[in-house]
Amino acid sequence: MRATPPKAIPPRLWPEAMTRRRLFGFMAAACLAAGLSACDDDDDAARQLQATWTASPQDYAETLPILGAPPPEPQSFQDQSIRHVMRASAGGDTVRVRVSNLFGDDPVTLGGVHIARSMGGASIQATTDTVLRFNGQESVTVPAGQEAWSDETRFSLPPQTDVAVTVYVPQKTPVATLHSQGQQTSSVAAGNALGSETFTPTETRQSYYWVTGIDVRTDDARGVIVAFGDSITDGAASTVDAVNRYPDFLARRIAADPAMKGFxxxxxxxxxxxxxxxxxxxRGVDRFQRDVLGTTGVTHAIILLGINDIGFGAFVPEQAVTADQITAGLQTMVNQAKARNVKVFLGTLLPFKGAFPPYYSQETDAKRLAVNAWIRANTAQAQGIIDFEAATRDPADPLQLRAEYDSGDHLHPNDTGYEAMAQAIELALFR
Known part of the structure; x- marks a missing residue:
């Protein structure tokens, strides 16, 4: 496997106790370093940047979750545009977009990146189409192993709005960095179709290519809750294009609660x-620093991770781990979050009786139960726990998912199950 590339330096978080004078000083330094035109006036500097959408970057050569499977066939784009659709959580009137080449061996050049309001499918509201610039330029070349943020750009974005981010790839470019499991249709068109309102796709995918984050600047920013985990957090088996992962349901609950405005x-x-x-x-202990603590404005984290350590270890004995090793890894992440004053919550692992053997067995389930006992005891001294298992288990057989929550593979919830997970989270935890 390829070594993990150097991590990009994450945006700084300013402690709540920071004085206004120090905040302006740090903002001025950040603006000089980044060359962002939006930092030119004090009104912008006084407001907060926060993440509104993210997708964790992955190495395309290692996207198959089945151990021992051959790497995927090479994939590339040339003189093509890719339109991604994503749901923004918080709103703002200024945006910036991150593009990533973390796993690339060569520089990646994007001939242009646009953002617009999505009208569903591959269509956009043409009047909202906005060019994103990188250090003032419409094109950007991202070196191997690095990421780049666009300049901040005026763009009206209400909360819970679907936006489309379109990238144009002029020269033949192999895919190395992506987010494979988007649960959202991405459309590919020939040529430069960056601002095309009626984007005509030649094919569709369900991955995000190079685009890994959107930040907004707003007066209302209060905090960012990062859901960190595996396919159950990523929304596997949820309805494509329905935005029904458990973090999506949680985001809608928060958007509907006036007391949670700004999260x-x-x-x-x-x-x-x-x-x-x-x-x-x-692995989680390696990417937690970048994907969670490097998220702009992060204040809270929900960790739901460990079931694949248990299940995949049954396929490859040399990778088998004990419950104690898993909890030690979770403890490491909790400690990192607390050191950064990020409130962290541990989620119990969902029941998975009936999942494909030997992923599920009495032996693997015994490990899950041991991990959950450790989480419930809050030995890690996290801010609290979220009992996802209790919210999704079958009362008649607590080792398996409730039938109405089961996607059919006995491991991943369906849309209803993901909603039940989100409902199990007390919003008061974040207030």
């Missing part, structure tokens, strides 16, 4: 991800 929820789940071993995306 956003972002998703840093990766299907197949584990705490202690690479399999699909870098």
């Amino acid at each position: 956003s929820v972002v998703n840093h789940g990766i299907g197949g991800n584990r705490v202690l071993n690479d399999v699909s995306g870098p």
Whole structure:
């Protein structure tokens, strides 16, 4: 497996106790370093940037969650445009977009990146189409192993709005960095179709290519809740294009609660991800610093991770881990969050009786139960726990998912199950 590339330096978080004078000083320094035109006036500097949408970057060569499977066939784009649709959690009137080449061996050049309001499918509201610039330029070349933020750009974005981010790839460019399990249709068109209102796709995918984050600047920013985990956080088996992952349901609950105004929820789940071993995306203990603590404005984190450490270990004995090793990894992440004054919550692992053997067995389930006992005891001294298992288990057989919550594979919830997970989270935890 390829070594994890150097992590990009994350945006700084300013402690709540920071004085206004120090805040302006840091903002001025940040503006000089970034060359952002939106930082030119004090009104913008006084307001907060916060993440409103994220997708964890993955190495395309390692996206298959089935151990021992051959790498996917090489994929590339040339003189093509890719339109991604994403649901913004929080709103604002200024945006910036991140593009990533973390897993690339060569520089990636994007001939243009646009953002617009989505009208569904591959269509956009043409009057909202906005060019994003990088250091003042419409094109951007991202070196291997690095990421780039666009300049901040005026763009009206209400909360819970679907936006389309379109990228144009002029020269033949192999896919190395993506988010494979988007649960959202991405459309591919020939040529430069960046501002096309009636974008005519030649094919569709369900991945995000190079685009990994959207930040907004707003007067209302109060905090960012990062959902961190595996395919259950990433929304596997939820309805494509319905935005029904558990963090999506949580984001809608927060948006509907006046007391939670100013909070956003972002998703840093990766299907197949584990705490202690690479399999699909870098292992959790390695990517937590970047994907959670590097999220702009992060204040809270929900960790739901470990079931793949248990299940995949049954396929590859040399990668088998104990419950104690899993909880030690979870403890590491809790400690990192607390050191950054990020309030962290641990989620119990969902029941999975009936999942494909030997992923599920009495032996693997015994490990899950041991991990859950450790979480419920809050030995890690997290801010609190979220009992996802209790919210989704079958009362008649607590080792399996409730039938009405089961997507059919006995491991991943369906839309109703994901909604039940979100309902199990007390919003008062974040207030």
